Amino acid sequence: MKRRQLLMTIFGISLADATIRGTILKSGLLADTSVGNSIQPFADLTNDLASGSTETVNEPLLRFAAIADTGVGSFDQYAVAQAMAQIYEHSPFALVLMAGDNIYPYGEMQYIQSAFEKPYAPLLSQGVKFHAVLGNHDIIKSNNGQDQINYPLFNMPDRYYSFTKSFPTSLPQATNSNHNSELVEFFALDTNDNADWRSQLAWLDRQLGNSKALWKIVFGHHPLYSSGLHGSDQQLASMLAPLFAKHQVKLYLCGHDHGYERFVPINGTTYIVNGGGGAPLYQFGSSGQTAFVSQRFSFMICDVYQDKIITKAIATDGKVFDRSIITHTI
């Protein structure tokens, strides 16, 4: 992966990331200097989920949160985590997708308390399940990530895996006869360079093809498309995008570039870089396919319905700064 290799030093850390734990203290003193750049303005950017406005009228069948690039133990990570906990009080979510770089700088489990257990304690104590994947930082001093896989609160049965969420039992089965009772199937990928790509891609093709879920959502650490520091990864896109299109994956969530960028659907898939979970922010540009880009600390909430998924990007003040609707008809 030429572009990524250019950005990587030995052990796979970008130069920008290399002193990341050294910048934590500085980062903790920084205000959230948010810069939003709406390429395609959305009508409802002022919607505040915490205020319990419009969408609480129609409760989703499933609500989940998503974060990435979190594990620094910084003031900013705690600010994001606190905003998540506040949202949870009004609009509880069942699970959190954690798209890698879970523990900086090198994935060491010795930092698990400051990088994970303390910031998310309010959610963990209420039984919210986190489902992690391995970022590039997570595989360096962790027996190639195995230490994190073995950590039960990351709920990683393997380097790549899938899990499903069913329709609530109070509802009738899905009306679409092509699908069974599975509402969503989540597919977690190991997007690192040293992943077993041959096996993983064969598994992904098979698993996506066999899935009967109404919605197929994939998450991994690295973006296929990004206007951030690391940028798009053409090799990753050449491997994954055709499978996403073939099997109608509607949403791919990732991190690695520390900020937020949502793309217009590309061959039916909405790609969102969601890397504002706490690590120092990067500069972002934009591309012709960028729908919204922002440099701020943030997380996502996704509300899943039978006919749509509403994605919301939320800043540390609890305000929704980007929102999109994904439908089956895109």
Ligand SMILES: [Fe+2]
């Ligand atoms: Fe990363």
